[in-house]
Amino acid sequence: MARTDDAGYCWAEASRRFMPHVLRPQTGEPFGWAFHSVGIGDTVLAYHEFRSMVEVVASEPMDAFYGMVLLRGTMEVSTEHGTTYLAEQGSACVVSPTEKFIARFTPGTRQVFVKIPVAVVEQAFGRLTGEAGGGRIIFDLATRADAPWPAALKLAVQTIDGIDSGLPVPPPMGGELERLCTSSLLLAQPHSASGLLARPSPGRAARAATMVAKAVQASPEQDYDFADMARLHGVSLRTLQDGFRNRYGRSPSAFLRDARLDMAHTLLAGDKRVSVTDAALSCGFTHLGRFARDYRVRYGFSPSETREGARGIETVREND
Structure with missing residues (x-):
C-alpha cells in the first residue's frame, strides 16, 4: 500500500502501472491518492482511492480489459462503447480495449479493479470454446446489479489479503486467481462473442x-x-x-459396436479354441443373433466362418 498527496507522482505511477493517462485533479481541493497492486499471472489486481475529485483521461488507446468494482463513493466511466454511472457499493463495469476512456471520481471514491491483458482473455476464451477470440470480444460496459463476476474479483482480493504482507503471490495461486477472474468475466458478463459460449464448438x-x-x-x-x-x-x-x-x-453406440466386433474378429481369427459364443460374450455382446448379423454386415462372412478359417490355418501349420 502506498499513499501520496503529490498529483505528479500519482500520474506517473498510475500511468506506469495501469494505463497511460492524463490526471486532472479538482482545483482548490487537497489531493490524495492511495493504491496497492499485485500481479497474478500476467494480470494486475489493484485497489485505489482518491481523496479529492479527479478526472482520468486515457492518453493512449487501452490495450487491456479492466473489470472495476466500486467500494465507496461514485464514479462515471465513458468509453467509445458507452457511459455508465456507478453509485452503489458493489456496482461494477467492464472496460474493453478502447481508444476513448474517461473516468470521473467523486471525493473519497474507492475501487478495486483487475487489468487483464488481451492475450489472457483470448486464451481463456479458447479454453472455454475451443476457438480463438480473434479480437472479437467487446464486453458490455454496464454490469447488472446481480452479476456474479464481482464476487470472483473480491474473492481474489481476500485470498491475496490472506498472504503475509510484502510477500509475492505464489505463481500457482496467481495463475488460478487469474483464471478465476478471467473465466468469470467471460461467463458472466455479456460480450460480443457470448453466443459462442452458449453453443458447442x-x-x-x-x-x-x-x-x-x-x-x-x-x-x-x-x-x-x-x-x-x-x-x-x-x-x-x-x-x-x-x-x-x-x-x-457414426454415433457413439455404433462406434462401440464396431470396436466390439473388431475385438471379436481378432479373437476368432487368432485362436481356434475360442467359440463364437465365448468371443461374443467376452466382447460385450449379450444377444448372439444380433452379434452374428452385425458381424456378417461388417466383414461379409459369419463368425463361424472366421473361426473355421482359423482352424484351417492352424491345421496347415501343424502339418508343416
Whole structure:
C-alpha cells in the first residue's frame, strides 16, 4: 500500500502501472491518492482511492480489459462503447480495449479493479470454446446489479489479503486467481462473442469424441454410459454425438459396436479354441443373433466362418 498527496507522482505511477493517462485533479481541493497492486499471472489486481475529485483521461488507446468494482463513493466511466454511472457499493463495469476512456471520481471514491491483458482473455476464451477470440470480444460496459463476476474479483482480493504482507503471490495461486477472474468475466458478463459460449464448438466436440473413442477402443467389452462420459469431458450428450458423427461418421453406440466386433474378429481369427459364443460374450455382446448379423454386415462372412478359417490355418501349420 502506498499513499501520496503529490498529483505528479500519482500520474506517473498510475500511468506506469495501469494505463497511460492524463490526471486532472479538482482545483482548490487537497489531493490524495492511495493504491496497492499485485500481479497474478500476467494480470494486475489493484485497489485505489482518491481523496479529492479527479478526472482520468486515457492518453493512449487501452490495450487491456479492466473489470472495476466500486467500494465507496461514485464514479462515471465513458468509453467509445458507452457511459455508465456507478453509485452503489458493489456496482461494477467492464472496460474493453478502447481508444476513448474517461473516468470521473467523486471525493473519497474507492475501487478495486483487475487489468487483464488481451492475450489472457483470448486464451481463456479458447479454453472455454475451443476457438480463438480473434479480437472479437467487446464486453458490455454496464454490469447488472446481480452479476456474479464481482464476487470472483473480491474473492481474489481476500485470498491475496490472506498472504503475509510484502510477500509475492505464489505463481500457482496467481495463475488460478487469474483464471478465476478471467473465466468469470467471460461467463458472466455479456460480450460480443457470448453466443459462442452458449453453443458447442467443433473443437470441444472433437476433443471429447477423441477421448471417449480412445477409452472405448482400449476396453470395448466394458459397458459405457455415454451421457456420463459426456459430462466427464465437460460437454452435453448431444455435443458428444455431434463430435462422433463429424469425426468418425457414426454415433457413439455404433462406434462401440464396431470396436466390439473388431475385438471379436481378432479373437476368432487368432485362436481356434475360442467359440463364437465365448468371443461374443467376452466382447460385450449379450444377444448372439444380433452379434452374428452385425458381424456378417461388417466383414461379409459369419463368425463361424472366421473361426473355421482359423482352424484351417492352424491345421496347415501343424502339418508343416
